[in-house]
Amino acid sequence: MLDQLLRAAVVNLGYTALMILLAVGLWKAADRWLFPDIDFIPEIKKGNIAAAILAGVLLLFCAQLVTAGLN
Numbered sequence: 001m002l003d004q005l006l007r008a009a010v011v012n013l014g015y016t017a018l019m020i021l022l023a024v025g026l027w028k029a030a031d032r033w034l035f036p037d038i039d040f041i042p043e044i045k046k047g048n049i050a051a052a053i054l055a056g057v058l059l060l061f062c063a064q065l066v067t068a069g070l071n
Helices: 002-034 040-045 049-070
Strands: none
Touching: 002 049, 040 049
């Protein structure tokens, strides 16, 4: 019983780590290829609300992927 629980926990942690790597990779890919002319952090510091909303949506998408890995 404990062996199965431990094995399931290790598999879930591995899957979650994979999802985190995928989410970071997607964030980097979107930042590099989809929005090469936008540097989000300085734009947000200047008060650009559209850049903040876009960055927030991308982060929520990455968080959704990580959450799927935890289930």
